[in-house]
Amino acid sequence: MQNFENTDECIDWIEEAINKKHIKHYEYEHFNDFQVIGSGAFGKVFRASYNKAENYFALKSFFDLDSVTIKGIVREIMLQRDVDYHDNIIRFYGITKFVSDNQIYQSKNYLLVMEYANGGTLRDYLKKNFNRLTWDNKYNLAYQLACAVSCLHNEKIVHRDLVIFI
Numbered sequence: 077m078q079n080f081e082n083t084d085e086c087i088d089w090i091e092e093a094i095n096k097k098h099i100k101h102y103e104y105e106h107f108n109d110f111q112v113i114g115s116g117a118f119g120k121v122f123r124a125s126y127n128k129a130e131n132y133f134a135l136k137s138f139f140d141l142d143s144v145t146i147k148g149i150v151r152e153i154m155l156q157r158d159v160d161y162h163d164n165i166i167r168f169y170g171i172t173k174f175v176s177d178n179q180i181y182q183s184k185n186y187l188l189v190m191e192y193a194n195g196g197t198l199r200d201y202l203k204k205n206f207n208r209l210t211w212d213n214k215y216n217l218a219y220q221l222a223c224a225v226s227c228l229h230n231e232k233i234v235h236r237d238l239v240i241f242i
């Protein structure tokens with residue numbers, strides 16, 4: 077995987093990918109109906125719709141565009157693109173960006189536009205439904221999980237922090 081020395085190189089990489097249309101850019105202003113659905117180490121995750129369409133996207137935001145975060149964003153985009161063909165892995169659709177004005181300076185930030193998993197986490201699903209599941213259902217869930225991990229390993233990716241949505 078490409079290694080970047082500094083923040084500007086990462087931003088240039090993202091901007092070039094957008095300009096050359098290697099990554100789809102979504103207009104931030106066209107998203108509406110925002111709702112927070114989760115929070116990770118790097119930022120909040122929102123559910124939102126685009127251009128008033130009925131389906132939702134998950135928007136992964138970042139608290140701060142510091143050098144660690146921006147490298148993390150580029151890394152995540154590269155990894156997502158490598159595995160974007162697999163049915164058991166959340167789709168990466170593109171990126172959106174916004175510029176916030178706080179009178180003293182302008183700051184830019186990016187959000188990843190992802191498939192929205194409307195079933196919640198596997199952990200929550202199992203909590204609610206475990207007693208109703210047949211062995212076939214359980215086997216199916218385990219099989220899909222193993223297929224997703226196997227896809228990562230085929231692409232030489234080690235997840236290290238598995239969180240599963242269904």
Ligand SMILES: Nc1ncnc2c1ncn2[C@@H]1O[C@H](COP(=O)(O)OP(=O)(O)OP(=O)(O)O)[C@@H](O)[C@H]1O
Binds near residue numbers: 190
């Ligand atoms: N595509 C998605 N669809 C639905 N909910 C999501 C999606 N992505 C993330 N979430 C929700 O947002 C939470 C945070 O996700 P995120 O990917 O930022 O962090 P994480 O991988 O769970 O944690 P960390 O950033 O600490 O590694 C998840 O636990 C989940 O509840």
